[in-house]
Structures are given as C-alpha cells and as structure tokens.
Amino acid sequence: MISLVFVSARSVVVVAGLVLLACYVIGSGAWVQTSGSWYSSLARPSWQPPDWVFGVIWPYNFTILGIALFVVPGRLPANRLWLWVSFFAMSVIAALGWSYLFYVPHALAAASISLAVAALATLPLVWLVWSVSRPIALALVPYQVWLFLAASLSAGYASRN
Secondary structure, eight states, rough: OOHHHHHHHHHHHHHHHHHHHHOOOOHHHOOOOOHHHHHTSSOOOTTOOEEEHHHHHHHHHHHHHHHHHHHHHEEEEEEEEHHHHHHHHHHHHHHHHHHHHHHHSSSSHHHHHHHHHHHHHHHHHHHHHHTTHHHHHHHHHHHHHHHHHHHHHHHHEEEHH
C-alpha cells in the first residue's frame, strides 16, 4: 500500500510538473512580444546578449526542465520529492509571472523581483537534482545561469525605463 501511494505521488509530481511546464511554454509564448513598438522603445542594458541567444536558450531550458521532470521524481527519496517539486513550481511560476508582468502591464520592477525569485528557487532545485543525477544537474546550470542573467537584464530595464 505504501509503495502504491509513493508511485501515485511520483505520478502526480510528473503530471503537475508537465502542466506547469506547458503553462510556462504557452504563457511565455503568448505574453512575450519583442517585436512591438513598446519593447523596441525601451533603453536596453549594455550587457544584453544578441537576439539569437534567446532563440537558443529558451528551447534548451524548456527541454531540460521536461527531461528533469521525467527523471528526477523516480530517483528522489519521498522526503525530498515534495521539496523538489515545490522549488520547481516556484521557479516556473515566478518565471512565468515575469513574462506577464514585464510584457502585459509593463510592471518592470515587479517583473524583476519575480525573475529574481525564479532564479533563487533554482539554487535548491539544482542542488536536489545533483544528489540523484549529476548530468541532469549540470544540464540545469544553463537554466539557472540564464535566470540570474535575465533577472539582471530585467532590473536593468527597470532602472533605465
């Protein structure tokens, strides 16, 4: 009975994570608009990477998060599973919040805080993954680095506009 509950908990984590990830992909795609006049009128931070970097890093980030969703829940002990999914959810929800806050109401300061929360949530997320899969943890590092860079870019936009 206990193992059946544990298997169900892992399934719930995977399904909930996939739903969150799908919302992240769809929401980001719907809200992020870099071709409009509002975005092009913003003063950009000097450390913003070229546009092609965004086209490479986001598909990578979404892919590695999806891979982690299928591998990590099956390897983490039960007491760490809920901790991992909590940090995963916090990171994804806060990053999705950034997309909305930045591009819809143009709340640049609030968007920066949201992305900083997402970046900070990746620290324990990667640490927990490291305990069960070093290759996946290392593959998550670009996501983590990107969120910190994106948070600094967002703060740069907020301070300039």
